[in-house]
Amino acid sequence: MPELPEVEITRLGLMPLINHKVSQVVIRNSSLRWPVNLALNSILKDMPLVGLQRRGKYIFASFPIGTLIIHLGMSGRLCIASKKSAVQKHDHVDIIFNGPENKILRYRDPRRFGSITWTEDDPYQHKLIMSLGPEPLDNEFSADYLYEKLRNKSVCIKNAIMNSHVVVGVGNIYASESLFQARVQPHRPAHKISKDEIKSIVDAIKDVIENAINKGGSTLNDFFDVDGKSGYFQNEHHVYARKGMPCYLCDHPILQITLGQRSSFYCKNCQK
Numbered sequence: 042m043p044e045l046p047e048v049e050i051t052r053l054g055l056m057p058l059i060n061h062k063v064s065q066v067v068i069r070n071s072s073l074r075w076p077v078n079l080a081l082n083s084i085l086k087d088m089p090l091v092g093l094q095r096r097g098k099y100i101f102a103s104f105p106i107g108t109l110i111i112h113l114g115m116s117g118r119l120c121i122a123s124k125k126s127a128v129q130k131h132d133h134v135d136i137i138f139n140g141p142e143n144k145i146l147r148y149r150d151p152r153r154f155g156s157i158t159w160t161e162d163d164p165y166q167h168k169l170i171m172s173l174g175p176e177p178l179d180n181e182f183s184a185d186y187l188y189e190k191l192r193n194k195s196v197c198i199k200n201a202i203m204n205s206h207v208v209v210g211v212g213n214i215y216a217s218e219s220l221f222q223a224r225v226q227p228h229r230p231a232h233k234i235s236k237d238e239i240k241s242i243v244d245a246i247k248d249v250i251e252n253a254i255n256k257g258g259s260t261l262n263d264f265f266d267v268d269g270k271s272g273y274f275q276n277e278h279h280v281y282a283r284k285g286m287p288c289y290l291c292d293h294p295i296l297q298i299t300l301g302q303r304s305s306f307y308c309k310n311c312q313k
């Protein structure tokens with residue numbers, strides 16, 4: 042599943058499309074998580090793409106009269122294709138731009154849990170967006186904020202930080218990795234975590250997400266190529282998917298448990 046760093050790299054990769062005008066929107070399959078607006082071709086024709094923002098795992102592609110709110114779901118990806126790139130089975134939507142290169146913004150999604158939603162209102166006030174928690178890299182996401190937010194919550198800390206109403210963009214991998222870096226076991230109840238530990242968790246989340254974005258940035262060309270790889274930046278997991286393998290810090294085997302139906306990995310020796 043694309044996580045926040047992948048979505049941010051996708052956003053950066055789309056930047057060359059800014060200021061290009063749409064010549065045509067081709068919808069081959071409108072049955073995404075929610076139906077794609079079939080009038081998009083007439084709505085967007087001749088409209089320039091004027092901005093690309095990200096909020097959580099949503100990309101906002103803005104035009105003078107409105108915004109496409111795009112979510113990649115479980116398996117979605119956006120790439121820049123050219124007229125020469127062959128259309129593949131799961132290429133559901135193409136936004137074709139004018140210009141000498143006829144660049145195409147192509148949405149591919151085998152499982153179709155993603156969405157492309159058109160709004161002419163403020164996208165930040167959209168019902169999908171309004172209730173989202175702060176961005177992990179914003180100052181608003183602080184130890185004070187998280188401590189306040191969790192001090193009455195008995196849910197385990199890993200599920201708490203994966204809740205997008207608490208903070209956006211901390212998916213399964215980044216949650217396990219952040220808690221390892223903060224030395225906190227994933228199944229502890231959120232309200233039993235000390236303020237100092239909360240501070241370590243906040244610092245670790247920022248660090249892990251920022252590193253992933255930086256790593257992804259260095260692979261931007263490969264990542265974004267129409268035939269390039271998608272998905273996680275697989276490098277350097279300390280605990281995630283390392284069940285039974287020795288902890289890099291202490292050699293104890295990494296344990297796997299299930300929390301909220303998701304696999305969680307941790308070192309019992311390093312994490313308290």
Ligand SMILES: [Zn+2]
Nearest residue numbers: 288291308311
């Ligand atoms: Zn360890």
